[in-house]
Amino acid sequence: MKYDINKLTLDEKLNLLMGDGAWKTSSANGKLRQVVVADGPSGLRKMYGKSETETETATAMPTLSIVASTWDEELARLDGATIADDCIEHGVDVLLAPGANVKRTPLNGRNFEYLSEDPYLAGTMARGFINGVQEKGIGTSLKHYAANNREIYRLSQSSEIGERALREIYLRPFEIAVKAQPWTVMCSYNAVNGVLAAENGYLLKEILRDTFGFEGLIVSDWGAVYEAFRSVKATLDLRMPQDKRHAEQLKEALDKGYITMDDIDYCVNNVLKLIEKAETAEKKIETTKEQRHENAVNIAKAGMVLLKNEDNILPLKNSGNYFVAGGVAIDPVIGGIGSALVQTEYKQKPLGELLAEKLPNADIQSSENPHINTWAVRRRAYLAYLKNSLVKAYGKDAVIIGVNGEEEGESFDRRSIRLEKEYELIIKEFAKYNKNIIVLLNVGSAIDVSPWIDDVKAVLYTGFSGEGINEAAASILVGETNPSGKLAETFPICLYDTYTGEEVGNGFVESYTDGVFVGYRHYDKYDLDVAFPFGFGLSYSKFKYDNLRIEKVGECDYKVLFDVENISGIGGAEVAQLYIKEVFPMVERPEKELKGFKKVFLKAGEKKTVEIELNYRSFAYYLTPYKRWHVQNDIYEIMVGASSRDIRLQKSVKIELPPETQQSQINKNIAE
Ligand code: GLC
Numbered sequence: 001m002k003y004d005i006n007k008l009t010l011d012e013k014l015n016l017l018m019g020d021g022a023w024k025t026s027s028a029n030g031k032l033r034q035v036v037v038a039d040g041p042s043g044l045r046k047m048y049g050k051s052e053t054e055t056e057t058a059t060a061m062p063t064l065s066i067v068a069s070t071w072d073e074e075l076a077r078l079d080g081a082t083i084a085d086d087c088i089e090h091g092v093d094v095l096l097a098p099g100a101n102v103k104r105t106p107l108n109g110r111n112f113e114y115l116s117e118d119p120y121l122a123g124t125m126a127r128g129f130i131n132g133v134q135e136k137g138i139g140t141s142l143k144h145y146a147a148n149n150r151e152i153y154r155l156s157q158s159s160e161i162g163e164r165a166l167r168e169i170y171l172r173p174f175e176i177a178v179k180a181q182p183w184t185v186m187c188s189y190n191a192v193n194g195v196l197a198a199e200n201g202y203l204l205k206e207i208l209r210d211t212f213g214f215e216g217l218i219v220s221d222w223g224a225v226y227e228a229f230r231s232v233k234a235t236l237d238l239r240m241p242q243d244k245r246h247a248e249q250l251k252e253a254l255d256k257g258y259i260t261m262d263d264i265d266y267c268v269n270n271v272l273k274l275i276e277k278a279e280t281a282e283k284k285i286e287t288t289k290e291q292r293h294e295n296a297v298n299i300a301k302a303g304m305v306l307l308k309n310e311d312n313i314l315p316l317k318n319s320g321n322y323f324v325a326g327g328v329a330i331d332p333v334i335g336g337i338g339s340a341l342v343q344t345e346y347k348q349k350p351l352g353e354l355l356a357e358k359l360p361n362a363d364i365q366s367s368e369n370p371h372i373n374t375w376a377v378r379r380r381a382y383l384a385y386l387k388n389s390l391v392k393a394y395g396k397d398a399v400i401i402g403v404n405g406e407e408e409g410e411s412f413d414r415r416s417i418r419l420e421k422e423y424e425l426i427i428k429e430f431a432k433y434n435k436n437i438i439v440l441l442n443v444g445s446a447i448d449v450s451p452w453i454d455d456v457k458a459v460l461y462t463g464f465s466g467e468g469i470n471e472a473a474a475s476i477l478v479g480e481t482n483p484s485g486k487l488a489e490t491f492p493i494c495l496y497d498t499y500t501g502e503e504v505g506n507g508f509v510e511s512y513t514d515g516v517f518v519g520y521r522h523y524d525k526y527d528l529d530v531a532f533p534f535g536f537g538l539s540y541s542k543f544k545y546d547n548l549r550i551e552k553v554g555e556c557d558y559k560v561l562f563d564v565e566n567i568s569g570i571g572g573a574e575v576a577q578l579y580i581k582e583v584f585p586m587v588e589r590p591e592k593e594l595k596g597f598k599k600v601f602l603k604a605g606e607k608k609t610v611e612i613e614l615n616y617r618s619f620a621y622y623l624t625p626y627k628r629w630h631v632q633n634d635i636y637e638i639m640v641g642a643s644s645r646d647i648r649l650q651k652s653v654k655i656e657l658p659p660e661t662q663q664s665q666i667n668k669n670i671a672e
Helices: 008-015 063-070 073-089 119-136 162-170 171-182 199-213 228-233 247-258 261-280 289-303 351-358 376-392 421-433 467-477 520-525 657-666
Strands: 139-145 158-160 184-187 217-221 307-311 321-324 362-367 400-402 437-441 458-461 509-511 530-532 544-554 557-566 572-582 593-602 607-614 621-623 628-630 633-641 646-655
Touching: 008 247, 008 261, 063 073, 073 119, 073 289, 119 139, 119 162, 119 171, 119 307, 119 593, 119 657, 139 199, 139 261, 139 572, 158 199, 162 171, 162 621, 184 199, 184 530, 217 261, 228 247, 247 261, 247 289, 289 467, 321 351, 321 376, 351 362, 351 400, 376 421, 400 421, 400 557, 421 437, 544 572, 544 646, 557 572, 557 593, 557 633, 557 657, 572 607
Parallel strands: 139 184, 158 509, 184 217, 321 362, 321 400, 400 437, 437 458
Antiparallel strands: 307 458, 544 557, 557 607, 572 593, 572 633, 621 628, 633 646
């Protein structure tokens, strides 16, 4: 290694185990290059001041919830690579992203920043993002490890989780994403089973390092370390931000024998390795600002989800006359609040203007921005807005309404999953006078659409899609882009159908008594209807699935092949999903679990064969008594579908592993 730890004094070593300020590592009295870190998952957010808005401008990419809805690992890679160019331009070495926490409740304020309710999809997309960033010579920080599934009480509450749910659900995205060897992993604020993540040697060393094979540096979330020596003992290498007491506390612990010089040197070496990576990595900017914007638009186009399109009201016609309503269409929410919010210089055109450009013969009118932003103004603004808009919208072929839910962001959760009530009322009022309502959901996470869904003809989930949100939405609305996104989280019929409902724990402990039954696993278990299922998304094309065959290619390895045909006259892309179910399990297992997916691009009339490989881990569950992954000899259903609730093909296989295999698999960690 370039830097010799022996050239550092004890003080320099101890100061190296915490930041120099909030965004840099220590220089060890000028002996070392400092590593610069900055947020975030939706683009570079490099602070130059203390206030939320004092950040350098950069390209505002779609949030990771929309990136996940593309179901395209290559686009996740492109997303990461695009943000990396902004990092290089601004002298940032490590991007504090991606967030990969599983979406356990739609109330979580940061769900927009996360990828999915399913660990396999979340891990796969996080891996793509990490590769994209790091191939550019910029590091990442896979976060927040672990079980940080709400914002409320995130600084105090312990997530109480059984071993099977930890391994099969909450740690699984990190296990998959760590295969990309992120330069750093960021621990979360919360405790897990009673021990702060920052001090949790089981999570940080036994699991992350020794079992998952993580070779990088573990950094705390900002302010997540409580007891300095316990975090070092747990192999948390870098405390952020700087805390002047850290060195003193570590020195005292060293004198008292709570920690050893080896413990300290282990962490110092990890910081030195990070510095060396930052110094030696080859960084090359490959995109212009305009190209980064184009990437943001293209990822948004691929991630937006068409949820309803009754009477094929979309795409809009070039001969139509339309009214565009709602402030969102003029000034959309491009990202959630907090450390993920990017300040962009890009000024989006209002949606109405973009539609008029794309449909020159159409008659498109827009309402002014109702500025429904404070309660007093809300009421007056809302009523005036409504009267004025209804008159304009009267008699139009269709009305396009952009709507928001509650504010979403870091350090707080939503109180409900309904739209802002003014927007629910606006939809209902417009629907009284026009039967062709098209709703654009400018929201960061699942929404309860039940109050109004039957009153509208079409719904496009635009999500928080960054600086290209209006261009992407306009392109889909006019049919220039064929929508291909699919939901990476279930939209339940209402909050009370979720496992936790309005419950948020007591501030000290939240028991994850739902176990492995999270997201679609939960709704399947209780056979609950949902508004829009996990993996659901409409296209302007139609796809047929056929000819499922399964080839056994190893003792517990299979090749699953099936054909997907575009039976429409429009080219498009389909996300084919593969789920597995064990028929007679010895433990309670979900009705189905996602174990593979492929996004396949098909011209009109084209048919392609899709191939998905399955291995031991595809069938395994976590066998707690043995602390190992285990495949029970049994029959397994292999299901292929267009969503978790739209299975098109199904075949079963019988797995009969000889006892010696069972024993050998139990005796060793099964890497996936
Ligand atoms: C915040 C967030 C984390 C972010 C860090 C630096 O508290 O939890 O995601 O990267 O601090 O802003």
